Amino acid sequence: MKTVVLDKKHHDRKGFNCGVEALNNYLKVMASQQGGKDNTRTFVLEDLGNNSTIIGYYTLTMIPLDLSALPIELQKKHSSAGSAGLIARLAVDKRYAGQGYGEWLLIDALHKLLQASDAVGFPLVIVDAKEGVSAFYQRFGFVPFQDSADKLFITIKEIRGSLS
Template sequence: MSRYVCTPLAGHHDRTRFRCGVPELDDYLRRRAGQDIRRRAAAVFVLSPADEPSRVAGYYTLSAASIVLGDLPKKVAKKLPRYPHVPAVLIGRLARDTEFPGTGKLLLIDALSRSLRHSRDIAAAVILVDAKNDQARTFYSHFGFTSLAGHPRRMFLPMKTVEALLDDRP
């Protein structure tokens, strides 16, 4: 990660050059990310090479979310508090520029560690992702995310598993 820095999207980032292979995700960064930040719909974080801080190698978004307890598999739900809704963090979008292969993992680990850190101040028991296509589904499965029954694109990972994955228990 020392070759890269991950910072909130800001004016110095060159959004126009970003190409990840999914036009909708390129377009989001160019046209909608700023508005989502202003309206507090999403926080947007950008990964840049440490020696080229204006370049966008990749980005991800985080938002507060919740999930119906009954939507989770029983063996996961029984380890969570018996409230109808479980607090969660949503990684709504995550993409890397085609010129930066291999940075998908860095983006995901940064998103997971940031979410874990913040969940100690504002609790969240689950991480959710929206996998836009089969490639994304396979990528997230690789890190232990499981599809949510009845939600074709949504996948989840318990925060406890994130702790173990990052070996970052309090």
């Protein structure tokens, strides 16, 4: 399995349904536009039987880092850091749910963000989890921000240690 950059001419975005309308609509309407403006990158996992069918997707970008929401030891350690990687969206089509694709997509996203951090340097990866799914990210070492249970982070150091 491998992810590829979303191609609006090739991938069937209209056939994708993860059960969360905001995630469906982003893929159908905004993902290609944001990618074309170099604001984000959306990667899709294609069905091997029909590579225009999207099993799942994730979107990556960078965001400003609000150090005040981090634990004190990370505030001190990363006091000069200005940005973090962001997994802006991650979703799996309902037809493929429960088969490990969400986990696979998350690990793939973390690999890409680790490579990006190796090139340009940033200390954290952040995710804004949809309501009810923060436990999924916590299983992989993400920690909730002090001010929001659905906004989580993991350090690049922790990613490097777990993926190597």
